[in-house]
Amino acid sequence: MKIRHIIIAMLVVTFTMSSCKKEAEKKEVTNEKTEVLAADLQTVSLNISGMTCEIGCAKTIQSKLSKKEGVASAKVVFTDSLATIEFDKNRTSKEDLISFIGGIAGGDLYTASEATEAASKK
Structure with missing residues (x-):
């Protein structure tokens, strides 16, 4: 034993x-x-139109961006309608991220565009 x-x-x-x-x-x-x-990390700030709430819109977009290949981090601020995304420029691009956001929720709700420097420093 x-x-x-x-x-x-x-x-x-x-x-x-x-x-x-x-x-x-x-x-x-x-x-x-x-x-x-x-x-190879690059940061971009994107204006997002079409968000109507913090949880259902902003957090959903942030979650989906965070899971996207090539994205190191993503933060979406509902009150500013602004997304700040850190991404690997060898795996994705600003244009791809803009298109990706536009395709969330069937592609009918959100529109993204590159933010000006003044808007991204709020």
Whole structure:
């Protein structure tokens, strides 16, 4: 009975040690990708018309933008009708983001355009 407990304990320790190593390797790979992306990041501010509420519109657009390939971060401020998006210029473009926003909710609700510097500094 004691031998069985010792063997089980050894298996648990071995499994735990190998899991930690794999997790550390994943973190290293993720850090390398982040460094590569950081060199190609660009920020754009877009005016968005057609939003009628904070939760249903602004948060939905922000959520969908955040999940889009090439987007590092997105923040949509309903009161300013402004989206600030940080994206990898090698994977997407301003024009693609404008088109993407226009296509949300069937393409009939929202219209996006590049914001002027004065509007984006509010």
